[in-house]
Amino acid sequence: MVVVMSPEATDEDIARVVERVESVGGEAFVSKGVVRTIIGLVGDIESFHHLNLRTLRGVADVHRISDPYKLVSRQHHPDRSTVWVGRPGQQVPIGPDTVTFIAGPCAVESAQQTLEAAQMARSAGATILRGGAYKPRTSPYAFQGLGVAGLEILADVREATGLPVVTEVVDVRDVAVVAEYADMLQIGTRNAANFGLLQAVGEAGKPVLLKRGMTATIEEWLMAAEYIAQRGNLDVVLCERGIRTFEPATRNTLDISAVPVVQAASHLPVIVDPSHAAGRKDLVVPLSRAAIAVGADGVIVDVHPKPEVALCDGPQALEGAELRELAQAMRRFPELVGRQPARAPEPVV
Amino acid sequence: MVVVMSPEATDEDIARVVERVESVGGEAFVSKGVVRTIIGLVGDIESFHHLNLRTLRGVADVHRISDPYKLVSRQHHPDRSTVWVGRPGQQVPIGPDTVTFIAGPCAVESAQQTLEAAQMARSAGATILRGGAYKPRTSPYAFQGLGVAGLEILADVREATGLPVVTEVVDVRDVAVVAEYADMLQIGTRNAANFGLLQAVGEAGKPVLLKRGMTATIEEWLMAAEYIAQRGNLDVVLCERGIRTFEPATRNTLDISAVPVVQAASHLPVIVDPSHAAGRKDLVVPLSRAAIAVGADGVIVDVHPKPEVALCDGPQALEGAELRELAQAMRRFPELVGRQPARAPEPVV
Amino acid sequence: MVVVMSPEATDEDIARVVERVESVGGEAFVSKGVVRTIIGLVGDIESFHHLNLRTLRGVADVHRISDPYKLVSRQHHPDRSTVWVGRPGQQVPIGPDTVTFIAGPCAVESAQQTLEAAQMARSAGATILRGGAYKPRTSPYAFQGLGVAGLEILADVREATGLPVVTEVVDVRDVAVVAEYADMLQIGTRNAANFGLLQAVGEAGKPVLLKRGMTATIEEWLMAAEYIAQRGNLDVVLCERGIRTFEPATRNTLDISAVPVVQAASHLPVIVDPSHAAGRKDLVVPLSRAAIAVGADGVIVDVHPKPEVALCDGPQALEGAELRELAQAMRRFPELVGRQPARAPEPVV
Amino acid sequence: MVVVMSPEATDEDIARVVERVESVGGEAFVSKGVVRTIIGLVGDIESFHHLNLRTLRGVADVHRISDPYKLVSRQHHPDRSTVWVGRPGQQVPIGPDTVTFIAGPCAVESAQQTLEAAQMARSAGATILRGGAYKPRTSPYAFQGLGVAGLEILADVREATGLPVVTEVVDVRDVAVVAEYADMLQIGTRNAANFGLLQAVGEAGKPVLLKRGMTATIEEWLMAAEYIAQRGNLDVVLCERGIRTFEPATRNTLDISAVPVVQAASHLPVIVDPSHAAGRKDLVVPLSRAAIAVGADGVIVDVHPKPEVALCDGPQALEGAELRELAQAMRRFPELVGRQPARAPEPVV
Known part of the structure; x- marks a missing residue:
């Protein structure tokens, strides 16, 4: 998951996102750009969903990276089924x-x-x-x-x-x-x-x-x-x-x-x-x-x-x-x- | 309902449409144009649905004219409901x-x-x-x-x-x-x-x-x-x-x-x-x-x-x-x- | 910009992305997850477009984060115009x-x-x-x-x-x-x-x-x-x-x-x-x-x-x-x- | 072309449509249904476009029947071109x-x-x-x-x-x-x-x-x-x-x-x-x-x-x-x- 902060987000806003991610055992990697900061989330994706990161102050967008399906995914089941x-x-x-x-x-x-x-x-x-x-x-x-x-x-x-x-x-x-x-x-x-x-x-x-x-x-x-x-x-x-x-x-x-x-x-x-x-x-x-x-x-x-x-x-x-x-x-x-x-x-x- | 015949439709094709419409008690009004013939259907619309007119030879298209809903229509119930x-x-x-x-x-x-x-x-x-x-x-x-x-x-x-x-x-x-x-x-x-x-x-x-x-x-x-x-x-x-x-x-x-x-x-x-x-x-x-x-x-x-x-x-x-x-x-x-x-x-x- | 690597991407694939980003003066922040790695790009976004990162081996997706418009954006022109x-x-x-x-x-x-x-x-x-x-x-x-x-x-x-x-x-x-x-x-x-x-x-x-x-x-x-x-x-x-x-x-x-x-x-x-x-x-x-x-x-x-x-x-x-x-x-x-x-x-x- | 009259259309409304169609040399075939009347138009379709029939009182809809393209149509040119x-x-x-x-x-x-x-x-x-x-x-x-x-x-x-x-x-x-x-x-x-x-x-x-x-x-x-x-x-x-x-x-x-x-x-x-x-x-x-x-x-x-x-x-x-x-x-x-x-x-x- 990637959290995109808005250009107006403060350091405090960024810290709050990091804190929430860490509160459920995740890791947050912060990349500060000239205009925007983006935060990469690593850990159990299901736990991140409940964080409602999109509602936090300073958060512009949240991109899901992984597929939401598991059992039907080819990722852990590379051979096609009959x-x-x-x-x-x-x-x-x-x-x-x-x-x-x-x-x-x-x-x-x-x-x-x-x-x-x-x-x-x-x-x-x-x-x-x-x-x-x-x-x-x-x-x-x-x-x-x-x-x-x-x-x-x-x-x-x-x-x-x-x-x-x-x-x-x-x-x-x-x-x-x-x-x-x-x-x-x-x-x-x-x-x-x-x-x-x-x-x-x-x-x-x-x-x-x-x-x-x-x-x-x-x-x-x-x-x-x-x-x-x-x-x-x-x-x-x-x-x-x-x-x-x-x-x-x-x-x-x-x-x-x-x-x-x-x-x-x-x-x-x-x-x-x-x-x-x-x-x-x-x-x-x-x-x-x-x-x-x-x-x-x-x-x-x-x-x-x-x-x-x-x-x-x-x-x-x-x-x-x-x-x-x-x-x-x-x-x-x-x-x-x-x-x-x-x-x-x-x-x- | 309006049946649009294709340009290649024969008189026989037209007659077959008319016949089917009449077989369920409907009336068919034929308008012959230079290129195409159109047939206006008058009667009980529900009975026309079962005729499958679209599958008949020479029929290019069938246009429904009336609304398919009745009880919720404003047509017979002009006052808006509370x-x-x-x-x-x-x-x-x-x-x-x-x-x-x-x-x-x-x-x-x-x-x-x-x-x-x-x-x-x-x-x-x-x-x-x-x-x-x-x-x-x-x-x-x-x-x-x-x-x-x-x-x-x-x-x-x-x-x-x-x-x-x-x-x-x-x-x-x-x-x-x-x-x-x-x-x-x-x-x-x-x-x-x-x-x-x-x-x-x-x-x-x-x-x-x-x-x-x-x-x-x-x-x-x-x-x-x-x-x-x-x-x-x-x-x-x-x-x-x-x-x-x-x-x-x-x-x-x-x-x-x-x-x-x-x-x-x-x-x-x-x-x-x-x-x-x-x-x-x-x-x-x-x-x-x-x-x-x-x-x-x-x-x-x-x-x-x-x-x-x-x-x-x-x-x-x-x-x-x-x-x-x-x-x-x-x-x-x-x-x-x-x-x-x-x-x-x-x-x- | 955020580059999402596919689950099969190798360390070498990741290194190649970082190298290309740095070759045009950008910075690449790597976040390694259990399944996927994501790379946050910081620097001049226009220069990144020409890198064709999406064509590199191991790259699954590239997300643009910033708006592509500048002069008409409200970002640097907060007052609405007349x-x-x-x-x-x-x-x-x-x-x-x-x-x-x-x-x-x-x-x-x-x-x-x-x-x-x-x-x-x-x-x-x-x-x-x-x-x-x-x-x-x-x-x-x-x-x-x-x-x-x-x-x-x-x-x-x-x-x-x-x-x-x-x-x-x-x-x-x-x-x-x-x-x-x-x-x-x-x-x-x-x-x-x-x-x-x-x-x-x-x-x-x-x-x-x-x-x-x-x-x-x-x-x-x-x-x-x-x-x-x-x-x-x-x-x-x-x-x-x-x-x-x-x-x-x-x-x-x-x-x-x-x-x-x-x-x-x-x-x-x-x-x-x-x-x-x-x-x-x-x-x-x-x-x-x-x-x-x-x-x-x-x-x-x-x-x-x-x-x-x-x-x-x-x-x-x-x-x-x-x-x-x-x-x-x-x-x-x-x-x-x-x-x-x-x-x-x-x-x- | 087929003109569909609204259920409230009067005989006068119908007559006006017929009159306009005939004024440009077309023929109008009237089919009176229980609820609605439909009028089939026969003649030069280009001349009908300028009649603005859709703006006339009592007209609910106008269906075009013929294709609007001519030179590229297969109708008068049945063999496919190379x-x-x-x-x-x-x-x-x-x-x-x-x-x-x-x-x-x-x-x-x-x-x-x-x-x-x-x-x-x-x-x-x-x-x-x-x-x-x-x-x-x-x-x-x-x-x-x-x-x-x-x-x-x-x-x-x-x-x-x-x-x-x-x-x-x-x-x-x-x-x-x-x-x-x-x-x-x-x-x-x-x-x-x-x-x-x-x-x-x-x-x-x-x-x-x-x-x-x-x-x-x-x-x-x-x-x-x-x-x-x-x-x-x-x-x-x-x-x-x-x-x-x-x-x-x-x-x-x-x-x-x-x-x-x-x-x-x-x-x-x-x-x-x-x-x-x-x-x-x-x-x-x-x-x-x-x-x-x-x-x-x-x-x-x-x-x-x-x-x-x-x-x-x-x-x-x-x-x-x-x-x-x-x-x-x-x-x-x-x-x-x-x-x-x-x-x-x-x-x-």
Whole structure:
């Protein structure tokens, strides 16, 4: 930590900062410049937070130097992690050696629609099925999902197709039931700072897919992962899905740079959701290609057998020719970045 | 609703849109231009949403024309509302005739600190006490609030000072206990899209202070209020507290224009939180003055008897000279905009 | 300046930083922490910039501590400045003791329209006339202004009304002619980083009204003022006019906090343009009130005798009842913040 | 164009809109809904702009339907364009069949440094040399470029290496001299709304590289290109270089989606500048790969023989291993998206 004193700060002001730092066992290194004095703090950073140095007379600014996250940081865990999704013997990896393809409908609407979407996904090469039983919607008048009935459909479709299932949990009271049915719990962009929910999925015993808050900095996103990790769950996969900017041509702006930035800062895997970022299906294929090329550990997209009757986000769901084009990219691009498409191991016979 | 066809759309494409609109009982008015055709939709807008018109061939864009919120809209409720906070006989209004001053510590840390802060607030003219027993924090390692013990302190301080209490609820499981102790439930900026929590406070029987999500558009903010209203609770006060922008000089950018924009669109009262918007105490007095001048129905600020030992947001808490300056502004400015400072009615003897 | 070393930095890496700093006559104070080392730099900051410390091995980050602006900084010029606009004997002040009201049409369209707008402005209490002869437009097909003919109209209207004139210059080749006619040169939001133009108005011998770039940080805005000041012209008035954010309800988001932030950092006057920030005339009166209350040194607004035939920004121009309401605010609010409405001194007879 | 009437609009208000539209030869189609009436406008859109419909009583909103750009639009020019850079017989294409690699130093500092950088660029596969002789800098105290001496160095290095040269012009007064020396004129991000400069390069007879304003919407960016095109120059290459957002981890946020969005809307080529977007050299290789994968027509990067002594943007310049890695990506990735690396044709002997 570095404390910057204002030009008017007196020697007494400086002494008070030093005294406070030393009162919690820290060391303070004073550098007096012509205009300003800066004080470098050495010691246990957590203890410094409670000193409220910014409120002391003569203090102009306090710069934090160290990362605020620990468990998810790459600093003490240099090797990048792989998270395994699915039942023993049928697990799919998400990590640095593979590119994992996750696909499925935005919302579970019926058994038939979900099964058809899962078959489309599997045919295109996806090895994990996505699908929402609980839908967070901006309008209270919009379709809110089938709830437990939707979870049951997902479980049935998993039986039929062999694909592990990732599905969103939006309410802390639903964590137990969702964890019972799903192979991976998704935290959506609107719940990226719902700390109680983050803690609950940290204790639920299943891997977590943590979407970036549409307005979260990368540091805040990693702190959300830290909330989960702090409860004992390090099986967290991060998902970049676009941030809110002034540009109206896309629903959000896919922050593709976030992938290598996160990979440098954290050992957790990071995947990309081009469907929700763009909100336009014509951008899904080029953005998926870009995601693989930039080094993402996976891609998650919306598919739907009949986008024109979808109850949620139909305009971004792939089908037909575009899905075939995506399938081809998912097969051909990983090799260029030294990876393999992630496959489910054959079931043990 | 207006459907804009792409220049390549065929007559058949246009006919299909018309047909779908008519299939749910709507009317479609076709305007053929030289380059493009536009189709105006008349009828029940909710039924149009499920048509997924944007996914049809030849459709370039769909513009929504009507506001998506209803209960909180000023359209069918032209008079602006007043929300009353506190126990019968001691209620404080927040509405169009008054400017309500709410103050207190960011976090409840101890009985003594809370009582002192409440006395500071009351001396400065505040008529509602704010204070957090549950604190949503970006870091899992930061002080998370005293919980129920904090609620009990707040209730005691209310007895001692006569000030009704507003306090934040961050978890749907805590709504009942918070509603038992508090006079008004606060939904914080990070929970502005926590729809389950919004619905729960909509059923809790207490007025709600709904902070704007730091990344929410005004329309999304009003939709969050609609979630509460839809559960039967129209006693919602909106609170502008800054939005996230590229400007680093302030923690967030106070969107002062949001006050008259909201007042034109909704009948709900709207107040301003300059402390959390700016994150710097030197800006709290000028921004509070601006809030009253722009027509806000109230102001909510952080005060603390000893900001340098505060466990939360010390750098923005007022005390001493700055608090006296704010108190003066709260007395003198309302008259200029044709309002009175809100006072609690004398207790019934 | 503070150099933060990465956790992997070696003693040799640290020594190299120290050596480079000392090579230009600076001093380097090393603070070794458990995880990281930080190095405080003392000496001539300009010489440090050329060291490219960020490119050295082991350097994680470099924090600048001092403000990059000098001439416009309040640090060595603690008293806030007053800028005088107009011919000797008829000058209008913009500064800390007054609130200056500037009004006029967005664009000069004709002699009659400009005269009528000026009379409206003067009747409402304005003491400086605004009006554009050169209009920067997003579309090459939109009205681009009357050019020199517009400048002549402005000069005539100044004769007729006694109001000094501020008008925009958009091209470095026009600076001389605009400076010949106008009393104050305006740099618009789109030219806030047009450094050649900034330097040219710095040498033109007339006061400058410098609008904030719609995407400029406050620091970048002050650096733009520094460009003007560095050419010898300290008669610069800053104008906050809204920044670009994600909120679509207003054309831009008026950053009202920028007023006190700038006043703490710089001695230059700062005014507010609510018309261009909001783009909606119903917001101009409340935002003007807020501007005075927050402590702005003036307000600049669009007025037009017939907004419905304006060639530019008609939807935001005031007239009639709204202009009278604004006039009243401009008379009554300054006193509350300890100021007077700025008046032109009576002409010397 | 669609005019949305407010719910309170009267029949008379509607009639007035219709009348005004018809007064300029347009047709107005009225769709009366239960709550609101909408009016579709058909005819010459330019004539509608001058009607100021938004200022008429009863008008709530006016939606533009057509794109405001014409010459750069893909609507009447469905085939994507190729721009050729360099002298006859040695021209390098930028267009839909190739991926063009442009590299060089941020600033021309000396003959030796520029020559070495050009040789690095050529060895890595670049076929166009970039380098700035005029540098727009946020601080008036920073290195502003060598000016004409820099242009001469660039011309010499072109002779020595055979690489055509693209260099920035920042002042309208320099357009002629820059056009004399350079093969392609660059408009930088800060001049994206400097309309006089855009018009001047539109008349300068050389291809233009138009960087996106760091705060420009895609529509505004295309309108800037329209300014150039309207002066007769359709040899415009667009360059995405990051937009300003709230995320501090990168200097700007590379809007990778802008590439396919622009390609759908305009026939002009579009390339990507990962160096200036990220401001960090460790991101340049992954972002360059992403750019090719998303379908960009080229990539432009900073290289420098000695980044640690660079006078401008050293921290983002590539050299050594990273440049070799980029060179490999530039050779291997284009094929995957059905393209060839752009090569200069052999000189005519």
